[in-house]
Amino acid sequence: MKNLDSDHKITTDAEKRGLSRRDVLKGLVTVPVLGAFAYGWYKKNKYDRWLRKATQDEINKNMIDPVVGKKVSKDKQIRLGIIGTGGRGRALLQAAGFIEPETIDNWIRKTGKFRPNIPFRDYLEQEDLNVVVNGMCDVFDIHAEKGMNACANINREASGGKMGNRPKRYNTYQELLASDDIDAVIIATPDHWHATMTIAAARAGKHVYCEKPMTNSIPEVYEVVKAVKKSNIVYQLGHQNRQIESFQKAKQIIKNGVLGKVNLIEVTTNRNDPNGAWIYPIHKDAGRHNIDWEQFLGPAPHHEFSLERFFRWRCWWDYATGLSGDLFTHEYDSMNQILDLGIPHSAVASGGNYFYKDGRTTPDVLQMVFEYPNKELSLVYSASLASNWDRGRVIMGHDGFIEVGSNLQVYADTGSTKYKEKIENNIIDPSQPIYSFTPGLQQVDAISSATARYFASRGLLFTYKDGKRVNTAHLHIKEWLDCIRGGGKPSCNIDLGFEEAITAHMGTLAYRENRKVIWDAEKNEVVPAG
């Protein structure tokens, strides 16, 4: 109060005297600071622009935005069938627009009435693909029931909402494929069924979206390719990572020579929880009475009924190829997308069952090394199902390296020849990314990337596309449907599926037979080394 009083006094005094020149000057005394600020701002910006230009000239050369798929008319409704409505099958149904009402109930329960329900809102905003599911089958009644509930939920409602028609449940996939009210099928069964079903679907003229891996064995690969190529169907393999924008950016960066000569690629898997090690929960009501065990076995060797094997099939060679088929295939396909790797010349592998002693036959720790002598590089895959130390994916070149996930960071290498001068002149700091990209952000950001790295590593940044969060599986299914309607090849077509399948099987074979295997490109077959 005292000060206020004195302020008033000053003003009144000033009034009496009128504003003297001295008062005016004093009143304006700090204004020139704004001028100094503006000058500093100008200098700083000029320097930043120069620095950015100096570091990013190389990278931005020929940098174009990822190709946006051409618009295809959705007027024609596509009639789907789905084979396998377990966890993954229902996730694909959700991505195609058919969600289980219980999933929405859970979202609402979690967020409560008064908070905006982000997943629900985002799901409602997911594009309508103009598809209908007319048929489904699953060998487990409870999964079948859940699948049918999802298919009938055409209005994306919670429980009690207005549902559409339930699809017909077929007892076998053959009956489903014989139906003439189905144009295309999604196959989301255990791996040992993929090839048989894909071949049958192709012969029946049904378009196929098949979960990865493409097949469970090498001979099946050739049969699938033959059947698909002979037919006119559109085939999409379920590597939804094809839709990740940062991979498309990485491809351009490497094309522009930013990394110099790429010589080593390291891809990894680290998980450390039962679910990640395929110890999926066994449904409490599951039993011989509601599981068609013989149909589950299908092409697999005979085995007596086993709930463990039914629910946790990924752990056994009979039904899957473990780490190689489930997780390496994604890693390989990502790198094949970025670097057009193709099939390697050779593969060696090692590992073992070091942690999970649950009767499984596939390893829980696995290393596979693939050589590309023509490209002069190695691809290394290293995996553990019992450690969460996240090692990411790194593409290493003489001049720089890229760490690529849903976001992307490019670093200059301290020993780089290309950037030597710039590193010496402190224009490039090798400890900071020279380029960083986070999907959803409008532009690349090199200046604030140190913090962006921290956030991205903790998964705190949301991924948006056009302001909406997107599901890559949705984009991948949409691409498949677009090709069915408008022609063209999907991004993970049969040729790329062939490369994925052969490469992964080479690794599996090298591990199982404990020897080096070679791809004989002339004979188009995998052979033992030497």
Added chain:
Amino acid sequence: MNNFTKAQFWVLVILRVIIGWHFLYEGLVKFANPNWSSVSYLADSEGLFRSLFHFMASSPDIVNIVDVLNIWGLIAIGIGLITGTFSRVALSGGILLLGFYYLSHPPFVGLKYSMPMEGSYLIINKVLIEMVAMMVLFLFPTSQEAGIDHFIFSRKIN
């Protein structure tokens, strides 16, 4: 004249101007960077009010509002303090903003952030110190002598 000595008066003016400079620069940097958003900062919040800040981060609409208020608030407060225009309003706004920053990332024992900190703090950090400095400026005003407030308030009384 108020009761400050010359040295006291000018040191207070300098404090006001440099805090203003800091605010203005923080605001302009965010304004100039089209990728800047408060979302990661909000999502990184810990402590008593974390659910409030996480809630803000979860809605793109709220994030947009927070971003705009932040950018223009910082710029307006910065200019206000440097030129001494509506200083007390600017100071109140600044104290409020810094209060939010502090509460979203309080450096309390046991709280961990992915946002890297440039120093070592226990309970007291630079945000809190700047906030208290602004309280000092609020209680010991200088803008009605060395600032545009000099003209604003003399006119008012006229």
